[in-house]
Amino acid sequence: MKRLLERIDREILAAGGKRSRSRAVVIEGFFRARDHVTIDELTRSVRESAPGIGAVTVYRTLKLLERLGYAKELDFGEGARRYESNLSPHHDHLVCRRCGTVIEFEDREIENLQVLVTRRHGFHPTAHRLEIYGFCRKCASGDSPERFR
Amino acid sequence: MKRLLERIDREILAAGGKRSRSRAVVIEGFFRARDHVTIDELTRSVRESAPGIGAVTVYRTLKLLERLGYAKELDFGEGARRYESNLSPHHDHLVCRRCGTVIEFEDREIENLQVLVTRRHGFHPTAHRLEIYGFCRKCASGDSPERFR
DNA sequence: TATTATTATGATAATGAATTTCATAATCAT
DNA sequence: ATGATTATGAAATTCATTATCATAATAATA
Ligand SMILES: [Zn+2]
Ligand SMILES: [Zn+2]
Ligand SMILES: [Zn+2]
Ligand SMILES: [Zn+2]
Numbered sequence: 188m189k190r191l192l193e194r195i196d197r198e199i200l201a202a203g204g205k206r207s208r209s210r211a212v213v214i215e216g217f218f219r220a221r222d223h224v225t226i227d228e229l230t231r232s233v234r235e236s237a238p239g240i241g242a243v244t245v246y247r248t249l250k251l252l253e254r255l256g257y258a259k260e261l262d263f264g265e266g267a268r269r270y271e272s273n274l275s276p277h278h279d280h281l282v283c284r285r286c287g288t289v290i291e292f293e294d295r296e297i298e299n300l301q302v303l304v305t306r307r308h309g310f311h312p313t314a315h316r317l318e319i320y321g322f323c324r325k326c327a328s329g330d331s332p333e334r335f336r
Numbered sequence: 337m338k339r340l341l342e343r344i345d346r347e348i349l350a351a352g353g354k355r356s357r358s359r360a361v362v363i364e365g366f367f368r369a370r371d372h373v374t375i376d377e378l379t380r381s382v383r384e385s386a387p388g389i390g391a392v393t394v395y396r397t398l399k400l401l402e403r404l405g406y407a408k409e410l411d412f413g414e415g416a417r418r419y420e421s422n423l424s425p426h427h428d429h430l431v432c433r434r435c436g437t438v439i440e441f442e443d444r445e446i447e448n449l450q451v452l453v454t455r456r457h458g459f460h461p462t463a464h465r466l467e468i469y470g471f472c473r474k475c476a477s478g479d480s481p482e483r484f485r
Numbered sequence: 486t487a488t489t490a491t492t493a494t495g496a497t498a499a500t501g502a503a504t505t506t507c508a509t510a511a512t513c514a515t
Numbered sequence: 516a517t518g519a520t521t522a523t524g525a526a527a528t529t530c531a532t533t534a535t536c537a538t539a540a541t542a543a544t545a
Contacts, residue, residue, distance in 0.1 A: 205492050205541050226531085241495040246532070264411060266503095267531060281459045290457050297449050301468055304446075308439050309473030310430045317466045319450060324458030354512050354521050375502085390524040395503070416502060 188218060191274075198255055212237045213248040222271040223261060223280075223289045229270070263289075263318060279317040285326035337367060340423075347404055361386045362397040371420040372410060372429075372438050378419070412438075412467060428466040434475035 192215060196206060216233040217224070224232075226249065230242045249270050252258035261269040263282050277298075281290040297317070305312045321327075341364060345355060365382040366373070373381075379394045398419050401407035410418040412431050426447075430439040446466070454461045470476075 200542095203492085207493055207540070209494065239495085243495060243533085244493080247493085262411070262413065281454060281457060281461075283459075284462070290459065292453050292457065294449060294453055297446055297453075300443060300446050300449070301466075304441050304443055305430060305468055305470065308430060308441065309476070310432075310439065310468070310470055311472075311476040312430075312468045312470040313433070314470070315466070315468040317450075317464070319454055319459070319461050319464040321454065321459055321461040321463070323460075327458075327460040349513095352521085356511070356522055358523065388524085392504085392524060393522080396522085 188215070191218065195252075195255065195257060199251075209237070209240050209244050210248050210251075212240060213245050214252065217249065217252065217258070217270070218272055223263075223269045224271075225265075225267045225269050227267060262316075263320075279319075281319045281321070281323070283323035283326055284320055285322055288323045288325075290323065337364070340367065344401075344404065344406060348400070351404075358386070358389050358393050359397050359400075361389060362394050363401065366398065366401065366407070366419070367421055372418045373420075374414075374416045374418050376416060411465075412469075428468075430468045430470070430472070432472035432475055433469055434471055437472045437474075439472065 192211065195214060196211075200206070213229070213233055216236075217229060220229055220232055226242065226245050229249075230240070230245045233240055233245065249258055249260075253260055253270075257273055258270050259273045261271060261280070263269060263280070276293065278291040278293045279297075281292060283289075301315060302312070341360065344363060345360075349355070362378070362382055365385075366378060369378055369381055375391065375394050375398065378398075379389070379391045382389055382394065398407055398409075402409055402419075406422055407419050408422045410420060410429070412418060412429070425442065427440040427442045428446075430441060432438075450464060451461070
């Protein structure tokens with residue numbers, strides 16, 4: 188974690204940016220948070236230890252992390268975007284519509300078939316999003332959900 | 337088309353709704369329009385023949401069509417949603433980031449693999465979205481785009 | 486260290502899509 | 516026709532996100 192933060196710091200400096208306490212707090216908070224957080228969730232969490240931090244700084248910092256390749260923007264159709272760290276390899280998502288649980292999966296076969304599809308249409312892919320919505324095991328079985336989103 | 341409009345009319349009546357001229361114009365305009373339209377695009381198009389129609393009515397009518405199963409809401413991450421008629425079988429989308437062209441495709445193999453993935457996680461799928469973003473043949477080859485979005 | 490230039494912050498305002506409100510109009514059943 | 520109900524459209528509201536801007540923090544320079 189320390190190494191990561193230092194590396195990001197160096198990249199920001201190299202790009203003409205300056206160090207800032209607020210930003211450091213947000214970045215550390217982001218990597219500590221559970222993945223797939225909204226700006227609002229992250230802002231609240233970060234404010235517990237640093238109450239002065241404005242939501243705008245959280246917005247800006249996540250955009251910055253995205254530009255640097257450390258964060259990915261997600262949209263599960265909830266109105267607000269979510270962000271996840273971009274350190275682990277590519278994956279897609281199963282999203283529970285009841286409790287909000289997000290399960291990550293990776294399927295090489297699906298990825299390969301996507302490439303074939305684009306090839307058939309002379310299309311040059313740069314990114315894709317695959318989300319499967321429904322109910323997780325718990326919610327489908329009738330157990331009460333742990334939380335709502 | 338006439339048959340379709342009458343069928344929808346009957347379903348609206350059966351559900352306790354009433355006929356309305358504005359709504360009929362919007363519905364017909366929607367099915368005539370090229371697919372994947374935004375509310376704004378559809379509103380403009382519909383207003384050419386019926387200038388008085390409010391954008392709110394277009395919003396409401398598309399939500400209604402969606403509830404009745406005749407329209408699908410799409411989101412290509414452009415800020416505004418798009419809608420397509422839900423008469424043709426399920427398909428997914430290739431979206432050109434340069435000219436906005438949308439290519440529809442259907443791949444049974446990918447669909448099957450998705451089911452297997454959810455099964456592995458005890459997840460009960462109800463819907464999914466798969467979009468591949470990139471550049472269409474024309475845009476990738478350097479030809480000038482036909483239109484921007 | 487003092488000075489200067491540049492970048493970052495955070496409160497507030499602005500934006501824009503989507504929804505809600507509400508008075509009026511249209512439609513349907515009696 | 517009458518009354519009840521639903522639909523309309525203008526305007527207001529909501530909400531996430533972005534822009535503005537005066538101030539603060541940081542880094543480079545003297
Ligand atoms: Zn669940
Ligand atoms: Zn993820
Ligand atoms: Zn194109
Ligand atoms: Zn389509």
